[in-house]
Amino acid sequence: MTSFILNERLISTGERPGLTVLEFVRDVSCLSGTKEACREGECGACTVLVGSPQPDGSVAYRACASCLLPLGDVEGCHVVTVEGLAGAALTLVQKLIVEHSASQCGFCTPGIVLSLTGFCLGAKKISFEGAVDALDGNICRCTGYVSIRNAARALCASLAKMDLPPAKRLAELVNSGVVPGYFKEIPARLSQFKAEPAGTGSDAVLVAGGTDLFVQKPEQLLEGELCFLSKRRDLDYVKLDGEFLRVGGAVTIEDFRQSPPVRQYFPALEKDFLLHSSAILRNKATLAGNVVNASPIGDATIILLALDARLVISGNGARREVPLSKFYLGYKKTDLACGELVSEIVIPLLPKGARYHFEKVSNRTTLDIAAVNSALRVTTAPDGTVTDLRISAGGVAAVPVLLALESFKGRKLDAPAVEALAKAAEAEARPIDDIRGSAAYKKLLLGRLVGAHFAAAAGEAV
Ligand SMILES: Cc1cc2nc3c(=O)[nH]c(=O)nc-3n(C[C@H](O)[C@H](O)[C@H](O)COP(=O)(O)OP(=O)(O)OC[C@H]3O[C@@H](n4cnc5c(N)ncnc54)[C@H](O)[C@@H]3O)c2cc1C
Ligand code: FES
Ligand code: FES
Numbered sequence: 001m002t003s004f005i006l007n008e009r010l011i012s013t014g015e016r017p018g019l020t021v022l023e024f025v026r027d028v029s030c031l032s033g034t035k036e037a038c039r040e041g042e043c044g045a046c047t048v049l050v051g052s053p054q055p056d057g058s059v060a061y062r063a064c065a066s067c068l069l070p071l072g073d074v075e076g077c078h079v080v081t082v083e084g085l086a087g088a089a090l091t092l093v094q095k096l097i098v099e100h101s102a103s104q105c106g107f108c109t110p111g112i113v114l115s116l117t118g119f120c121l122g123a124k125k126i127s128f129e130g131a132v133d134a135l136d137g138n139i140c141r142c143t144g145y146v147s148i149r150n151a152a153r154a155l156c157a158s159l160a161k162m163d164l165p166p167a168k169r170l171a172e173l174v175n176s177g178v179v180p181g182y183f184k185e186i187p188a189r190l191s192q193f194k195a196e197p198a199g200t201g202s203d204a205v206l207v208a209g210g211t212d213l214f215v216q217k218p219e220q221l222l223e224g225e226l227c228f229l230s231k232r233r234d235l236d237y238v239k240l241d242g243e244f245l246r247v248g249g250a251v252t253i254e255d256f257r258q259s260p261p262v263r264q265y266f267p268a269l270e271k272d273f274l275l276h277s278s279a280i281l282r283n284k285a286t287l288a289g290n291v292v293n294a295s296p297i298g299d300a301t302i303i304l305l306a307l308d309a310r311l312v313i314s315g316n317g318a319r320r321e322v323p324l325s326k327f328y329l330g331y332k333k334t335d336l337a338c339g340e341l342v343s344e345i346v347i348p349l350l351p352k353g354a355r356y357h358f359e360k361v362s363n364r365t366t367l368d369i370a371a372v373n374s375a376l377r378v379t380t381a382p383d384g385t386v387t388d389l390r391i392s393a394g395g396v397a398a399v400p401v402l403l404a405l406e407s408f409k410g411r412k413l414d415a416p417a418v419e420a421l422a423k424a425a426e427a428e429a430r431p432i433d434d435i436r437g438s439a440a441y442k443k444l445l446l447g448r449l450v451g452a453h454f455a456a457a458a459g460e461a462v
Pocket of ligand 1: 275298299
């Protein structure tokens with residue numbers, strides 16, 4: 001049985017844990033406000049809110065794509081569809097959408113309403129820029145984004161005086177008409193649920209965010225046994241430990257991006273990770289899932305490779321550490337045995353004199369996989385001599401690559417040296433022709449990205 005609260009209603013259902021929440025709300029619960037379009041996380045029409053109980057008794061709400069969200073994952077949570085916002089009057093977000101003519105055919109509108117409501121509930125700070133970022137996964141094909149943004153701007157202006165942290169904001173959001181009054185009872189109602197184990201069977205498929213799995217094989221997952229990493233609270237942390245950041249295997253990309261240690265020690269990552277998919281996916285997709293997924297162009301993987309990250313791998317009664325640079329054995333093949341999982345990612349802080357930079361080229365700025373991506377970590381002595389150089393590259397081989405550029409250590413990276421470095425990177429690349437570009441184009445692109453690292457590095461120093 002899977003138990004959760006759907007809007008105001010307690011649900012206990014024997015439907016399979018691999019059924020998507022989208023199918024459950026539309027086909028089983030007959031709530032048709034949640035729209036179905038791409039079923040691949042690309043459009044945001046299916047956005048719902050998922051509220052998860054927190055150790056401090058509050059409920060943390062996140063907007064998620066319900067087409068990639070398995071029912072088993074919302075066990076013990078509060079799921080909100082647009083019907084769950086309906087009361088005697090429109091909510092503040094709905095009212096502003098009407099006032100700013102931000103809806104025409106209305107197909108995308110429930111998703112937009114839920115993304116903006118999720119922003120009000122969960123954003124650390126209410127700002128127009130943050131509201132726009134929260135909408136980066138919601139595509140509208142007829143209204144035009146200017147009026148949607150105008151509604152978002154008016155929303156932020158209405159809530160400008162609210163400076164409470166998300167965990168303490170609920171009463172004020174009820175008073176402002178952002179969410180209906182019954183939300184106030186949800187924390188107490190969820191606290192009655194018994195915590196369920198993450199899943200047990202050794203053959204169970206490990207589901208982290210599910211944002212790759214539920215695109216690749218939804219039918220297989222409907223039948224199989226699943227183990228949900230989101231239930232492993234012990235793996236949900238980002239903490240500083242001496243000269244390292246330790247990131248639990250269940251941490252989502254959005255929580256990582258916004259965590260205080262990342263903001264303090266790697267401020268550039270907050271912006272770089274905005275280029276990963278969209279808010280409704282980043283709210284579920286995990287850093288470890290991106291690494292294990294083993295895509296040759298995974299954005300987190302490419303960044304972590306340059307930063308010299310290590311993986312802590314646990315399972316089968318043992319625990320071992322593997323440098324990320326040694327983890328990939330071939331196309332989609334990793335050094336992970338059956339029964340093992342990535343329980344932690346360890347990221348060294350930037351050494352003194354080090355700079356970091358990330359570049360990604362894709363057809364669209366957001367919501368698109370890279371054609372080629374690359375990250376740089378370079379350390380120089382006070383006289384400008386390179387003491388350490390790590391440049392990673394995605395989309396140029398069967399696996400994410402760390403380029404072999406040893407010969408540039410001990411040199412000063414003046415313009416001719418950077419040009420030689422770009423040529424050396426191009427020579428090492430072994431891309432293939434595919435839908436994202438020809439091999440020749442990708443080779444050239446990598447050379448340009450290496451140049452861009454150094455052109456931008458002065459302004460990006462961290
Ligand atoms: C619309 C869309 C846009 C996307 N855009 C981007 C993008 O811009 N950049 C990008 O890099 N990716 C992108 N992706 C791909 C995907 O979202 C990411 O790779 C994501 O980080 C995967 O994480 P997840 O937690 O959802 O993995 P899941 O789908 O849950 O799992 C992926 C695989 O890893 C395994 N796994 C997960 N966690 C662990 C663990 N801790 N230990 C062992 N095995 C584990 C799972 O069993 C599964 O085999 C996009 C996907 C979609 C659908
Ligand atoms: S239906 Fe398009 S994101 Fe889910
Ligand atoms: S209002 Fe028609 S798709 Fe947005």
